[in-house]
Amino acid sequence: MTVVGTQQVTKLYINGKLSKTLSRLSDNETDYAHLLSTFVFPLTTIGEGLNGKIADIKVYNKALSPEKISEVADGKAVKELNVSQATAAAGTAQHKGDTNQDVDWKKLRVGWKAIDGDGNTLDGKHDTSVSEKDSYFEGAHADSTFAVDMLKEQEISKIVLQWDRSPQSFKIQTSTDGKTWTDVKTVTGENVNTITFETPLHTRYLKMQGVSLRNKETFKLRELEAYEAVDKTELGKLVEDAEKKLEELGVTFADRKGYDALVEAYAEANSVYENALAEQEKVEEAEKMLKDALANLPEKEEKVTVTFDVDGTETAVKLDKGEVLGDNFPADPAKEGFTFKGWNTEKDGTGVQVTADTVVEEDMTVYAVFEKNSEPTDPENPDKPDPENPNKPGTEKPEKPDKPSQPDTNKPSQPNPNKPTVKPEEQKPVKTGDTQSPIWYLGLMAAAGAVVIGKRKKKED
Numbered sequence: 346m347t348v349v350g351t352q353q354v355t356k357l358y359i360n361g362k363l364s365k366t367l368s369r370l371s372d373n374e375t376d377y378a379h380l381l382s383t384f385v386f387p388l389t390t391i392g393e394g395l396n397g398k399i400a401d402i403k404v405y406n407k408a409l410s411p412e413k414i415s416e417v418a419d420g421k422a423v424k425e426l427n428v429s430q431a432t433a434a435a436g437t438a439q440h441k442g443d444t445n446q447d448v449d450w451k452k453l454r455v456g457w458k459a460i461d462g463d464g465n466t467l468d469g470k471h472d473t474s475v476s477e478k479d480s481y482f483e484g485a486h487a488d489s490t491f492a493v494d495m496l497k498e499q500e501i502s503k504i505v506l507q508w509d510r511s512p513q514s515f516k517i518q519t520s521t522d523g524k525t526w527t528d529v530k531t532v533t534g535e536n537v538n539t540i541t542f543e544t545p546l547h548t549r550y551l552k553m554q555g556v557s558l559r560n561k562e563t564f565k566l567r568e569l570e571a572y573e574a575v576d577k578t579e580l581g582k583l584v585e586d587a588e589k590k591l592e593e594l595g596v597t598f599a600d601r602k603g604y605d606a607l608v609e610a611y612a613e614a615n616s617v618y619e620n621a622l623a624e625q626e627k628v629e630e631a632e633k634m635l636k637d638a639l640a641n642l643p644e645k646e647e648k649v650t651v652t653f654d655v656d657g658t659e660t661a662v663k664l665d666k667g668e669v670l671g672d673n674f675p676a677d678p679a680k681e682g683f684t685f686k687g688w689n690t691e692k693d694g695t696g697v698q699v700t701a702d703t704v705v706e707e708d709m710t711v712y713a714v715f716e717k718n719s720e721p722t723d724p725e726n727p728d729k730p731d732p733e734n735p736n737k738p739g740t741e742k743p744e745k746p747d748k749p750s751q752p753d754t755n756k757p758s759q760p761n762p763n764k765p766t767v768k769p770e771e772q773k774p775v776k777t778g779d780t781q782s783p784i785w786y787l788g789l790m791a792a793a794g795a796v797v798i799g800k801r802k803k804k805e806d
């Protein structure tokens with residue numbers, strides 16, 4: 346359902362087809378009491394008394410043309426846009442010295458009426474049953490002109506002129522300053538003139554310059570439409586990519602999880618994609634914003650801490666939830682008189698063994714498990730360190746395990762006393778890579794690879 350309001354008519358479209366019009370009460374051109382109407386869309390009361398829900402509502406500050414409404418209703422992609430509508434326009438209708446200037450109808454058929462969005466219906470009708478009676482510009486002479494200032498430079502690929510009565514011939518002109526005009530083409534007037542350009546006209550100003558009249562009759566230009574090509578193909582793909590990514594991240598509008606830039610860029614891009622009046626410039630801006638947001642996703646918020654405990658000396662590493670320990674896994678610690686037996690979730694080695702393939706789902710502490718060597722201490726050498734008490738004075742054994750295989754200096758090498766560690770009795774069973782299905786495991790590896798690529802790319806930038 347589409348409601349369109351212009352200067353003096355309100356139209357109701359159902360499924361893309363004109364269904365009803367609310368026009369002014371009088372057809373009399375000088376009935377000033379009923380000449381103007383105001384179209385107010387009561388946004389705050391839409392839906393009152395409706396037994397149901399409105400899922401989608403779009404509000405435009407320009408009148409949608411019948412062609413555009415039909416396009417959208419049929420689910421067709423928007424490929425062009427009239428960028429002259431509701432900009433600025435003026436015409437030279439009369440000559441100096443003409444008599445009867447102060448005539449009502451002459452005052453009504455002014456320049457801006459030809460860019461007010463009130464043109465033909467789909468079947469070409471433009472009488473008072475479907476539109477405003479005087480929604481056209483009227484030029485009295487062969488050299489009368491109509492010019493439009495689109496307010497910024499545009500790439501015009503097509504111009505459509507809808508006439509109530511066309512001149513015999515006219516010229517299309519462009520200008521960079523609105524003062525000096527350059528001829529583009531001379532055209533013979535028809536009911537509707539459609540002029541296409543293989544190379545778009547790069548211009549801010551457009552003029553219809555009359556050349557000759559038809560049977561000395563005035564010409565009536567109901568609407569001049571200047572079209573710019575719009576291509577939303579790339580934007581559509583990006584919107585789909587963003588939807589997939591948001592779903593993958595579990596992000597919603599209510600819970601953005603720190604991905605605000607992506608959520609905002611997606612909302613803007615989706616809005617531009619669905620906006621039937623979005624200009625190519627806006628489409629490209631939205632594309633860039635969403636592309637940037639997708640390429641610069643913040644590091645995952647959900648981190649887990651794994652604390653490695655070697656006889657009370659702790660080293661913590663942070664990694665993404667659901668990742669395998671992989672390169673974060675430390676080198677085997679050494680302890681004189683003992684043999685390192687591996688890492689375990691329990692201090693006494695009775696818990697779950699932890700390896701580089703262990704998938705970490707939550708904060709956890711893992712313990713180095715040692716087994717005492719059977720070789721007794723040499724009684725003749727009392728200076729030899731007591732393996733049970735390595736911190737005894739005279740001992741040169743380092744307190745911390747040596748980890749030469751870890752090149753990443755960003756990782757904390759000192760235990761952090763503020764970091765919470767999970768007590769063994771609070772720990773839940775740990776999933777290990779070995780127990781995962783191969784598909785899930787491959788997925789994790791792929792995710793890890795993608796993160797690395799993202800980081801490298803950032804550095805190159």
Ligand SMILES: [Ca+2]
Binds near residue numbers: 460567
């Ligand atoms: Ca009009």
